[in-house]
Amino acid sequence: MKILALNRRLLLLLCCLLLFAVWLSPAIAHAEGNNTALPKGNEREQKLAQFEQITEKLYRDMQDINLTDAPKQMELLIDSLEGLSFQGLTSVEGIHALAEVIMDTRGTLAEVNVDPEAWARSSAKLRLAVNSLAHQDKALWVQYYKVLADDLAGMTKSRAEGKRTVLREYFLSLQSHYDIVRPALIISRQPSEVNKFDSWLSYMGQISKDNSADDASLSRSLEQGEAALKELFGRKGADPVFLPIAGYRNPWSWTLLIGGWILLALVYTGLRKYQAYQNVESVHVPSERGDRFRF
Structure with a gap:
């Protein structure tokens, strides 16, 4: 009987530990999901x-x-x-x-x-x-932007020159290069961004082989593709020619600070000039009458 009671106690203890582990596991999973900066060596x-x-x-x-x-x-x-x-x-x-x-x-x-x-x-x-x-x-797939952008630029140039066959060749090159990088994009980017470019690629594949497609439709589609590609690679607009000074996130604060120093210097200079004028003693000019009879 004592052995049976001991076994029942052990079983009860194991059940309690199991329930505690089940209760604790969601909290652990939630903490792991929110922990974006994992410690080194884990x-x-x-x-x-x-x-x-x-x-x-x-x-x-x-x-x-x-x-x-x-x-x-x-x-x-x-x-x-x-x-x-x-x-x-x-x-x-x-x-x-x-x-x-x-x-x-x-x-x-x-x-x-x-x-x-x-x-x-x-x-x-x-x-x-x-x-x-x-x-x-710093993933490697970011480097593929130039490859895809060059293919897209070739399509735009071919459309402007009226070379539909060359445009189709550039499109197939774009499609091939995109197929290589697409799994990495799905892993790294939002599904909506990838699906947007996939939809454009599918539409462009149809009209690029249709010789009856009008030039205006091709032009609009290429502009949409360029915008979708920039969005997919995190490039919302053109790269600036002159880069901002590194380390200054708010240029307005620095502009106001520099302007404040200039204004303070002007006020200080004005006060000094005003004080100088107050300390000037008037010089009495000898009368013309006295000078006339001096010699």
Whole structure:
């Protein structure tokens, strides 16, 4: 009986601990979700760094068409996902995009016939996607803005010159470059921004191959694409020619301060002049009559 009572007490204690853990877990999850600045050396940061290192090695092996090491690195990449939490790093759409690009890369490696171009593209997409997770502030995908902007500028120039075939070629180049960076954009940007550019790309794909499309429609569409691209990459307007002085976030305060010093200097100068005039003693001019008879 004593053993049975002891077992019941242990079971009751375990149930209490379990309920306490269930009650405490939402608070822990909420705290983890709001903790944007994770401390250095924590477990997730180490796993994420390892995940990125394996991705970089896989990228180099696939760029070099290393048939031996590339499949091994892919298996290591899959294993490194175990226990890695993406909470707070990206959205649900971002996790789906990452999983999709991993599976696409794995499928490329499983092909019997090796396609060097497919290996290069899939490894580049995977590298950009993983890099966007590990380096949210300075991700590599930001560098693709110039590539896409150049394609878009080529389309605009071709439209102005009336070269529809060349415009179509520039569009296909834009579409190809965007496909490489798109998973990283989904991971890093808002879904609405990515969907906006996707919609424009789909519409532009239709009218760029339609020779009967009027020039005004093409011009408006290209302007919309340029605005959507800037928004997607966080560039709302043109870059300034002269950059502001670093460290001064409020130029008006400095303008008022400098103006105040100038005004104070003018007031001080005026007061000094006024005091000087007050201290001047009048000089009596000798009368003309006295000077006339002096000699």
